[in-house]
Amino acid sequence: LEALLDDKTMRDTLVKMKVSRDNVVSKDDGIDDKWVIDDAHREGLIPLLCRLLLGRFRAKSASIGRRRGAPKARRATILSFVAGLEAHELDAFVRLALRPFSTNNLDALREASAADIAVATIKPSRLVGILHLFR
Numbered sequence: 001l002e003a004l005l006d007d008k009t010m011r012d013t014l015v016k017m018k019v020s021r022d023n024v025v026s027k028d029d030g031i032d033d034k035w036v037i038d039d040a041h042r043e044g045l046i047p048l049l050c051r052l053l054l055g056r057f058r059a060k061s062a063s064i065g066r067r068r069g070a071p072k073a074r075r076a077t078i079l080s081f082v083a084g085l086e087a088h089e090l091d092a093f094v095r096l097a098l099r100p101f102s103t104n105n106l107d108a109l110r111e112a113s114a115a116d117i118a119v120a121t122i123k124p125s126r127l128v129g130i131l132h133l134f135r
């Protein structure tokens with residue numbers, strides 16, 4: 001998990017980590033078993049990864065000495081990883097991203113009036129950031 005905090009190692013770590021259950025790993029693939037998320041650990045690990053990766057996704061700048069396009073590349077890498085999540089796991093990531101709209105109940109935003117009120121209370125810059133995430 002510490003490797004996900006550093007821009008230098010985050011991409012390689014996410015690429016090696018097999019989050020999708022569709023990927024059947026065999027010895028011939030050359031993939032070390034330590035990169036496969038065991039079903040017994042998914043329930044606790046995936047929400048933790050979602051929180052960590054959402055924070056890394058929202059980070060505006062790269063590490064000192066890194067190239068200019070690093071934030072864009074980091075976001076693309078994170079979204080590629082998140083795309084491998086199952087629907088209920090992806091729901092946790094989306095709910096975290098939408099948390100600024102409502103601290104109580106995100107399901108209440110299904111009504112247009114509640115959604116209008118929630119959008120009106122958000123800073124425009126934060127709203128643009130959330131829309132950028134789902135673009």
